[in-house]
Amino acid sequence: MNYELSFLIPILDLKKREELLKKIKEEVIKLKGKPEDEFIEKKFFAYPVKGCQEGFLGQINFSLEKNRLKEFQDYLKTNKEIIRIILERKGAIKEVTEAKRERRKPILKKPVKKEKVKIEELEKKLEEMLK
DSSP states (O other): OEEEEEEOHHHOOOOHHHHHHHHHHHEEEEEEETEEEEEEEEEEEEETTEEEEEEEEEEEEEEGGGGHHHHHHHHHHTTTTEEEEEETTTTTTHHHHHHHHHOOOOOOOOOOOOOOOOHHHHHHHHHHHHH
Protein backbone atom coordinates (compact mmCIF):
# COMPACT_ATOMS: atom_id res chain seq x y z
CA MET A 1 0.00 0.00 0.00
CA ASN A 2 1.11 3.56 -0.61
CA TYR A 3 1.53 5.91 2.34
CA GLU A 4 2.46 9.51 2.95
CA LEU A 5 4.42 10.50 6.05
CA SER A 6 4.42 14.16 7.07
CA PHE A 7 6.53 15.16 10.06
CA LEU A 8 7.71 18.22 11.95
CA ILE A 9 11.21 18.62 13.32
CA PRO A 10 12.82 21.53 15.19
CA ILE A 11 15.49 23.74 13.62
CA LEU A 12 18.37 21.42 12.66
CA ASP A 13 21.39 22.02 10.48
CA LEU A 14 21.51 20.61 6.95
CA LYS A 15 23.64 17.59 7.88
CA LYS A 16 21.27 16.45 10.64
CA ARG A 17 18.21 16.90 8.41
CA GLU A 18 19.78 14.80 5.67
CA GLU A 19 20.74 12.12 8.21
CA LEU A 20 17.18 12.02 9.54
CA LEU A 21 15.70 11.62 6.06
CA LYS A 22 18.27 8.92 5.31
CA LYS A 23 17.41 7.03 8.52
CA ILE A 24 13.69 7.13 7.77
CA LYS A 25 14.24 5.88 4.21
CA GLU A 26 16.56 3.13 5.49
CA GLU A 27 13.87 2.03 7.96
CA VAL A 28 11.33 1.81 5.13
CA ILE A 29 13.77 -0.28 3.09
CA LYS A 30 14.56 -2.45 6.12
CA LEU A 31 10.84 -3.22 6.44
CA LYS A 32 10.81 -4.27 2.75
CA GLY A 33 9.18 -1.08 1.58
CA LYS A 34 10.06 1.31 -1.20
CA PRO A 35 10.58 5.06 -0.59
CA GLU A 36 9.45 7.11 -3.56
CA ASP A 37 10.01 10.82 -3.05
CA GLU A 38 10.63 13.24 -0.22
CA PHE A 39 11.10 16.89 0.58
CA ILE A 40 11.82 19.03 3.59
CA GLU A 41 11.33 22.78 3.97
CA LYS A 42 11.40 25.41 6.69
CA LYS A 43 8.04 26.50 8.10
CA PHE A 44 6.75 28.89 10.74
CA PHE A 45 4.17 27.05 12.82
CA ALA A 46 0.75 28.58 13.45
CA TYR A 47 1.16 27.76 17.14
CA PRO A 48 4.03 26.38 19.23
CA VAL A 49 4.55 22.65 18.84
CA LYS A 50 6.44 21.20 21.80
CA GLY A 51 7.94 24.61 22.46
CA CYS A 52 9.02 25.28 18.87
CA GLN A 53 7.53 28.20 16.95
CA GLU A 54 9.42 27.31 13.76
CA GLY A 55 11.00 24.22 12.31
CA PHE A 56 10.98 22.00 9.27
CA LEU A 57 8.16 20.15 7.59
CA GLY A 58 9.21 16.93 5.91
CA GLN A 59 7.24 14.59 3.73
CA ILE A 60 8.06 11.13 2.39
CA ASN A 61 5.89 9.04 0.08
CA PHE A 62 6.53 5.31 0.24
CA SER A 63 4.98 1.91 -0.28
CA LEU A 64 4.92 -0.66 2.50
CA GLU A 65 3.04 -3.82 3.39
CA LYS A 66 0.13 -3.18 5.71
CA ASN A 67 1.32 -5.66 8.34
CA ARG A 68 4.66 -3.81 8.69
CA LEU A 69 3.12 -0.41 9.25
CA LYS A 70 2.93 -0.82 13.04
CA GLU A 71 6.69 -1.45 13.23
CA PHE A 72 7.34 1.69 11.20
CA GLN A 73 5.07 3.77 13.45
CA ASP A 74 6.88 2.46 16.53
CA TYR A 75 10.20 3.48 14.98
CA LEU A 76 8.90 6.99 14.31
CA LYS A 77 7.59 7.39 17.86
CA THR A 78 10.96 6.44 19.35
CA ASN A 79 12.85 8.98 17.23
CA LYS A 80 13.47 11.97 19.53
CA GLU A 81 14.18 14.43 16.68
CA ILE A 82 10.63 14.20 15.28
CA ILE A 83 8.15 16.33 17.21
CA ARG A 84 4.93 15.52 15.30
CA ILE A 85 3.94 12.91 12.70
CA ILE A 86 0.98 12.33 10.41
CA LEU A 87 0.90 9.03 8.58
CA GLU A 88 -1.90 8.43 6.10
CA ARG A 89 -2.70 6.06 3.31
CA LYS A 90 -2.62 7.69 -0.10
CA GLY A 91 -5.92 7.55 -1.93
CA ALA A 92 -7.88 6.69 1.22
CA ILE A 93 -9.97 9.87 1.15
CA LYS A 94 -10.94 9.38 -2.47
CA GLU A 95 -12.03 5.79 -1.82
CA VAL A 96 -14.19 6.83 1.14
CA THR A 97 -15.93 9.67 -0.66
CA GLU A 98 -16.67 7.49 -3.68
CA ALA A 99 -18.13 4.79 -1.44
CA LYS A 100 -20.34 7.35 0.31
CA ARG A 101 -21.54 8.69 -3.02
CA GLU A 102 -22.60 5.23 -4.15
CA ARG A 103 -24.56 4.57 -0.95
CA ARG A 104 -26.28 7.92 -0.92
CA LYS A 105 -29.13 7.94 -3.37
CA PRO A 106 -31.38 10.92 -3.91
CA ILE A 107 -34.83 10.72 -2.42
CA LEU A 108 -37.39 11.59 -5.03
CA LYS A 109 -40.57 13.02 -3.62
CA LYS A 110 -43.72 13.39 -5.59
CA PRO A 111 -44.77 16.99 -5.86
CA VAL A 112 -47.61 17.90 -3.53
CA LYS A 113 -50.63 19.15 -5.39
CA LYS A 114 -52.07 22.22 -3.77
CA GLU A 115 -55.74 22.91 -4.03
CA LYS A 116 -56.64 26.15 -5.64
CA VAL A 117 -58.87 28.36 -3.58
CA LYS A 118 -61.27 30.79 -5.19
CA ILE A 119 -60.98 34.47 -4.35
CA GLU A 120 -64.58 34.66 -3.23
CA GLU A 121 -64.04 31.97 -0.60
CA LEU A 122 -60.96 33.77 0.70
CA GLU A 123 -62.83 37.03 0.99
CA LYS A 124 -65.66 35.32 2.90
CA LYS A 125 -63.25 33.77 5.39
CA LEU A 126 -61.40 37.03 5.80
CA GLU A 127 -64.64 38.92 6.55
CA GLU A 128 -65.63 36.28 9.13
CA MET A 129 -62.27 36.61 10.86
CA LEU A 130 -62.46 40.39 11.00
CA LYS A 131 -66.00 40.46 12.53
